[in-house]
Amino acid sequence: MNTTEAAEAVALRSVVDVLAAADHVTVLCHTRPDADTIGSGLAIAGALRSRGTVVEVSFPGPTRLPSALAALPGADLLIEPEDVVGYPVVVAVDCASIHRLDTLAGVLESATESIVVDHHASNAGFGTVNLVDPGADCTAELALAIIDALDVPLDVGVATCLYAGVVTDTGSFKWAQPKSHRIAARLLELGVDGRTWTRHLLDTHRFAWLSMVSAALESAVLVSEAFDGRGLVYAVVDHGSTRELGWEESESVVDIVRTTAEAEVAVVFKEASPGDWTVSMRAKSEVDLVPIARTHGGGGHRLACGYSASGSADEVVGQLLRSV
Template sequence: MLRAAPAVTVLCHVRPDADTIGSGLALALALDAIGVEVEVAFPGPWPLPEALGSLPGAKLIVEPGDLVGHPVAVAMDCASSERLGDLAAILTAAETGIVVDHHASNRGFGDIDLIDPAADCTAELVLGILDEADMPVDRDIATCLFAGLVTDTGSFRWARPNSHLLAARLLETGVDGQGWTRTLLDTHQFGWLTMVSGALQSAVLVPEAFGGSGLVYAVVDHSCSRTIDWDEAESVIDLVRTVGDADVAVVFKESAPHEWTVSMRARSHTDLVPLARSQGGGGHPHAAGFSASGPADEVIEKFLTAV
């Protein structure tokens, strides 16, 4: 379908991360190389993080209002159509809508669904598509795929064996693995330190939660996050999840007054998908999330009641 299409629209999810953008740009670069007209977009209002804007192929990204909306559209790394925001209409209007994703909560919403929860990242699935379509993977494409792979595996801390093999293959094309890992995972603005300090001071341990497995949660309110780029707050969950007293870690992030995104992580046996779905979200058994609205204490209380 992709090779035969004269033009393709690639859609990435709201608050784009390295897997959705890296996967989208990798596919777009490969299609562009074989003469397919291609456009890439993600829903606003949040801007693309600076690190992701420096990935190869970023010039193919257009503003949502400038989208043509081609006959074939691909939703990349979206667990549900809601993750596309207003751009979900582009997928619906396409003659063929394709969904490429690795989230266990994804029940499929395209004409063609490639959903594999066994994959560590959507970038892995895109590489499989390129191989199946006999499209060459050069250094630029490999760099975009590596961005998705290294971030979604936490710098390979929870990677399956196949991800290490994929990383070796991508690095052999000349990808600057060390440089991109620093850029994507270990580079923050100075204001990030203040934000992290406030978040950690807000941390609460609830040992009896999840049947005694324990919960630790923290809050990043709007006053802490507004002085830095929105994506900087995403890293807080990786600090909170290191607490060994709780199997589940949660971070409530206020993107605008009374508007929250909630990230959840499980260290071992807790399956977070049912909880995420009950709150209108989704994800993986050990990494999921959802959105919420209201004052902080009400949002937290509602979550604790659901737990």
């Protein structure tokens, strides 16, 4: 066991000791939740509930949970942010920074024990106990390690929540490490309906999504000289394109744009509300995106980062182009 592995083992033991001793636990997922944060949160909460722990799970509003995530087993544990009690032990899952908790950040800050479980390289650790492993493909991998260390037998409901995190954060295993394949095999053997959940989570869109994607691709621009000639491609999804769809439908656009052969880096600017943008960045193999994301107040992984911005489309695009 090397030094990093030893530190992670100590961190895992610390998380498990706190959770095993807690009678009440609050689990917090990040704003604009994806399948990894919700799946990991519900999996940990479901395992704790099976131990007799009183658990509440929430994420910052005002956005609603996408229908596929709302159908995950254990979603009955989800409560509105204004109804969060805030128990002495609070767990933040898949949050690269406390800012990802938005209006619920105070709940974590007020906790007697705050546990951070995350896999983002930019996470400096903002809890009293931090289990942060940038080598993990997804936070669901760490959630499974916690559940195993708690000696809680996996049931198909908890396994389904974990599978949701694994299949989405690995792009349906396109960039998964061997461990993720082993985890997926274990979950599938427990009875998870992988075909159905993969279709719900990754391959199901409303008809209007086609028009939104068409407009986004029409806006695409290739900047061949960016990143020392490695190339940048970017596209814009304005608020008008997603107003009838919901914010989550624009999340898949970056995976289409990133297929551009001439560009090492792909960026999609998504207007969540007029003048307010979320920016998704993806690199293929050679560019570390974390420094760029940090410049703009965001974070993430070496090859997948994001941040928030305000202004017109031209302004937010210009801000990025000046930084690369």
